[in-house]
Every structure is written in C-alpha cells, then in structure tokens.
Amino acid sequence: MKYILLNTILKEYRSKTLILFSILTMIILLLANSLLGLVKESFDGAFSPETMGETSIGIFLWMIGLWGHFLSIYIGSRLLPTDIDGKITHFLLSLPLRPFDYLVGRLLGGVSIVYFFYGLSILLASLLFSLTLKIPLFSFAALGAIFSMGFTSLALISLSMTFSLFLGRMGSFITMVFLLFGIWISRFSEPIIWENFTSGAIFEWQGIWNIIKTFAFLLLPHLDVWEAWNRHLLLNGEFNFSLGLESVHILMVLGLWFLLLLKIFPARVRS
Amino acid sequence: MNGVEFRGISHFYGHNKAVDQVNFSLAKGHIFALLGPNGAGKTTLIKILIGLLKPTQGECFVWGQPAGEFSHRKRLAYLPEKFNFYPFYTIEKALTFIGRLRGVTTEEMSERLDFACDKFQVQDIRTKKLQELSKGQLQRVGLASLLMGEADLYLLDEPFSGLDPIAIRLVKDALKDLGKQGKTIFVNTHLINEAQTFVDSFAVLYKGQLMAQKELSDLTNGESIEDFFMDTIKG
Numbered sequence: 001m002k003y004i005l006l007n008t009i010l011k012e013y014r015s016k017t018l019i020l021f022s023i024l025t026m027i028i029l030l031l032a033n034s035l036l037g038l039v040k041e042s043f044d045g046a047f048s049p050e051t052m053g054e055t056s057i058g059i060f061l062w063m064i065g066l067w068g069h070f071l072s073i074y075i076g077s078r079l080l081p082t083d084i085d086g087k088i089t090h091f092l093l094s095l096p097l098r099p100f101d102y103l104v105g106r107l108l109g110g111v112s113i114v115y116f117f118y119g120l121s122i123l124l125a126s127l128l129f130s131l132t133l134k135i136p137l138f139s140f141a142a143l144g145a146i147f148s149m150g151f152t153s154l155a156l157i158s159l160s161m162t163f164s165l166f167l168g169r170m171g172s173f174i175t176m177v178f179l180l181f182g183i184w185i186s187r188f189s190e191p192i193i194w195e196n197f198t199s200g201a202i203f204e205w206q207g208i209w210n211i212i213k214t215f216a217f218l219l220l221p222h223l224d225v226w227e228a229w230n231r232h233l234l235l236n237g238e239f240n241f242s243l244g245l246e247s248v249h250i251l252m253v254l255g256l257w258f259l260l261l262l263k264i265f266p267a268r269v270r271s
Numbered sequence: 272m273n274g275v276e277f278r279g280i281s282h283f284y285g286h287n288k289a290v291d292q293v294n295f296s297l298a299k300g301h302i303f304a305l306l307g308p309n310g311a312g313k314t315t316l317i318k319i320l321i322g323l324l325k326p327t328q329g330e331c332f333v334w335g336q337p338a339g340e341f342s343h344r345k346r347l348a349y350l351p352e353k354f355n356f357y358p359f360y361t362i363e364k365a366l367t368f369i370g371r372l373r374g375v376t377t378e379e380m381s382e383r384l385d386f387a388c389d390k391f392q393v394q395d396i397r398t399k400k401l402q403e404l405s406k407g408q409l410q411r412v413g414l415a416s417l418l419m420g421e422a423d424l425y426l427l428d429e430p431f432s433g434l435d436p437i438a439i440r441l442v443k444d445a446l447k448d449l450g451k452q453g454k455t456i457f458v459n460t461h462l463i464n465e466a467q468t469f470v471d472s473f474a475v476l477y478k479g480q481l482m483a484q485k486e487l488s489d490l491t492n493g494e495s496i497e498d499f500f501m502d503t504i505k506g
Contacts, residue, residue: 003371007357014359086355094321094349095372098341270324 008109076160279329307476348422354413358402373420
C-alpha cells in the first residue's frame, strides 16, 4: 500500500494539469494579496493588522477549499483510468498486491496531494500576507480547517474513482462537477432531512423530488455543511462543528463508495 | 502434483468463444510452450491462470489449488505481451518498484537489480526513463522484471515480440537457466521455430481448441515443431 501511495503522488506530480492548478492558485493568491493591500490602505487604523491578516487567510482558504474540491474530483477521476487504459493494472494485479491495498494506496495518495496543495497554499498565503501587513501571521484555525477539508476530499476522491470506472476520466469529472454544483445549489443537506430521518417521517410518501433529495442526502457528502463549519472556524476562530451525525455520515459515505469501488474494480479490470 | 492444470476451460467474450473445452496439464519444473496463431486464445488462458479472468466454464489449478489465489502471486512472475509501465520511471526505479511489490528486501535489492539488468543487457541504460526506450528495450525491461523476486512459475505472453535476434537469444538462455533451477515456465508464442530450442513440451491451440499436446522428445524422424504444428492445424 505504501509503495502505491508514493507511486500515486509521483504519478500525479508528473501530470501537466496539476501545474495549471498551481498557476491558477498562485493567481488567486496574488489577487487576494493585492486586495489585502487595497483594504489596508483604505481602512488603515480601522482594524488591527492581526484581524485583517487572519480574515484574509480565512477568506483565501475558503476560496482554496472550493478549488480543492475540483482538484479532488480531477485527481479521483484520473487515478484509475490511466492505469486501466494503459493495461498497467493487469500487470500490477499479477504481483502480490491486493485490489484493496491498491485502491487504498491510490485514495490516500490522492488525498495526500490535496493536503499538500492546501498546506502549501496556506503557507504561501501566510508568508505573502505577513509581508504585506508587516506582522508574522499564523492561524491554528486554518490548520483545523485544512484537516476537516481533507475528510470531504477523501469522500469526493472515492466517489470520483467509482464514477471513473463506469464513465472514464472525462465522464467522471463532468458528472462530479455537476454533482458538486447540484449539492451547492439544492442545499439538500438542510437539517430538516435529519429531523425527518430521526422522527421516521422520511419513510412517508413525500413525492418523487423528496425521495431523490433523501437519497442524495444519504449517499453524497454534505459539502455545504462542512464548508459552513470551516467558514465559521476560519472567520471567527470558533470551532462549532456538531460532529455527531455528520462525522458518522461522512465516514458512512466514504465507506459505502469505497466498498462499491472495491466490488466493481476487479470486474472492470477483467473487462 | 501438476504445476498447472486446465479442466474443461471455456471462455466467452460476449457471444464470442475465445477458448473451448480446453484440457491439459503441465508438470512442475517443465518448460512449456503454448503455440498458436494470433487470436487462438492463448492470452485468455494465461489471464485465467493469473486470476485476471474467471473462466465461463471449467476449472483451472495452479499447484493443485484453484488459480487466482492471492497466495500464488508471491510465487508467480508474469510478463504481458506488451510490457507497459509508468513512462516517467527510470529502468532502475521501475524494477525497484516491482521488486518491492514482489517482496524483495532493501538489502537484496541492489544485487537483484544488477543481476536482472545484466541478464537482459539493460545495465548501461538503467538510468533512462521508460518513455525514452525503444519497443525492444522496453520488452527487455519487462523480462528483467521477471527476475525481481523469487518465483516458481513464470508466465510469459509472447515474450519474443518486438525483440531482435540477440535479445531473443538472451530470453531463451534465461528461460533455460530458470528451467535448470527447477522452475515451471509457461510461454505463449506464435513464433513456433523459437520454441524448438528451449521447450520440454508444447501444446497447439487453434481457434480456441486444444489440438495436441506433446513432449519435444516425442517428435520423430527429425520432425520439427513447425512441421508438427502445420500438420496438426491442417488435419
């Protein structure tokens, strides 16, 4: 598993598209820094440099978090098809390597890249904003947010990997982008569904749209909930995560999609 | 105990029958060639042996146990028809990666790597990336990967494809060496003349059906494998 994880990092590091992701991130960072410079000049004295710095890092990291979702589905969509199409999977699975180890190695390798991306972004942002504001900036809230963003990335990568077995690289990426927008737009993870679920009302007939929403609610990660928590943590420095049901849910989603992946993967390799 | 045994194996790809009721076995420590033209079903049988394909009908055994068991893979080395690996790896990185997955320890790695690179004459180019290699050089890296670990059964699918005469000779010598060490070797090839010089036994597969299985020593009156093969598929 360790060797597959390292191989995943190396494989994705070689991908030219990651360079594009990095360039776009740098552009966001430079734009954010210019904006910070402007704010500093306009509101000089109204806010302390510490407050301005931490708020800037919070806003920047929130934007990067959204960007990280795209990176997760991009990586997740290409991890398996590149090996399967090149017949490398056939060869790898003839070696003493279990499909489980291969898939976990790929998944963890993928999430390591996303973590690295978050980590590097926040480091660069802290350095740049520190230089602009002329004070040293370091945010524990940002570290906490990065950690929690990794959970949603794991679920997104796992989901994209599963879709990629049916739809290929491009098909999976496009489907996941639509799904991502669908999650944001429909806000299906509104608390009312949890209430319906716990009260048993969910089992009553509520029309086809509600059934679809309920399935989506149960089977997809609640990105908007996690994002709202992260936003609050980054902007207010307060940890208000209600981790009970949601952490069980994210683990359940991750486990469910990974089990499906594990089931389908050998058949897809054989075909 | 047989090294490999096929019992009534049939396999379909959709409605197309790739192999039909194939029965044969191969003793441990034999060098065996499965001969047949392109599309005869040879690769299908090798994939069934590894466990990459489940046969539609029949059973396949390796060392008396159902083929495809995970425990077999530690004792098995496979070379696909076209060796394809991560193009950004250098030869030594690729072989080290394969060696690690096959359980070669860090202490043994350097020695193994030297041995494999020497055997298939890729020592001078071992720092080259796979994407910079010719088809023949890449195939030799694939052959070297067979030596990155201990195995008892070697499965080679068209190992001579894309190789020049010198490299073909290297492969045959390496297979003979492995044979002398008591390893079981199963080679798929459509280059029938090449098989003559290194196999103990062979079988002819034609249009998915096993036409004959023979020991090389059973050929009489100076008959070549090629003569036997042509007579078998005609008749």
